Amino acid sequence: MLSIGELARASGLSISALRFYDKARVLTPHAVDPRTGYRWYTDRQVDAAVLVAAMRRVGMPVKEMVAVLSGSDAHGLLDRHLGRLEQGLDDARRELTKIHRLLDARADRESTVVLRTADLLAAVGAVRFAADAESEFPVLRGCLFETDHDVLRLVTTDRYRLAVGTAAVLEPPVDPIxxxxxxxxxxxxAGLLRRHRTVTVVVGADSITLRCGREQLTTGLVVGAFPDHRGLSPRDPGIEHTFSSATLRALLADAGDRVDLGVLESGEIVVGHPGTEQPVRFHVQVNAGFLLEAVDALPGEQLTFRVGGPITPLAIRPRSVHTSDPASAYSLLMPLQPEALT
Incomplete structure (x- = not known):
């Protein structure tokens, strides 16, 4: 006699499958212990279990399994099931051919979006500094263009900083870009855009064209997956403090390679090491040059800093927008390894 585990190993069926086929009356055990409920099978049932496992792999219906095991027109049942499988395979081939055609048509179809040139130039100006022109990775030398409802979002990153800019869409694309x-x-x-008021951005399968009136420029798209900027965007409210852009430029002028941001218990953020008797909750240190570039790139006379902790990114945005707003422009700077303050 074989236990259910031994029959499972001999047939290739799982124990749960054998229990199912017992309840379905496909393969019932020779005996069941009334005290323990253990199922016991004979050596002759191994062949039946192997047949059931084979029929299971080809999707044979349970009722037909029973008929095959009973010997009622077994070969005819198998042949008819094979016919159904072949018909299903033909149907699948036809559907897959349709899918291939739809994908090819989708790839060939151009997506267009119309913008004001001034908005596109401003968005490029807000993000250009964060791209790495010397990177070995082409996507880090590029700028992500993606549509989000009535906004075209531009994103650049060199993995140490990230910049997001947006431009309002005058005519949205049929398919997202x-x-x-x-x-x-x-x-x-940039020169072409400055000569015109609006631009039509045309995105093909492997190229992008900027059309302004009768003038246009075309280039190939960068191949590769752009880093997930949404995963980097700060979600925690954090601690916020607003500075004037002019004050920040003055503070950063002689900051050296890095600048310290002290977050006080009062919630104020101080740049550098100004004398203060207030207790400091924590410090965030960032690259001073990167911070100055972000300040220069973002629009507005006042910028809001947001930090969540000493090792979380520093978010910088114009005071009038929020990083949670899909139409907002902002920059993120990765914190540096802290150094002792003197």
Missing amino acids: SVVVPCAFLDVA
């Missing part, structure tokens, strides 16, 4: 554009192309296109 998410492509990486070489920053060098945007630099060249």
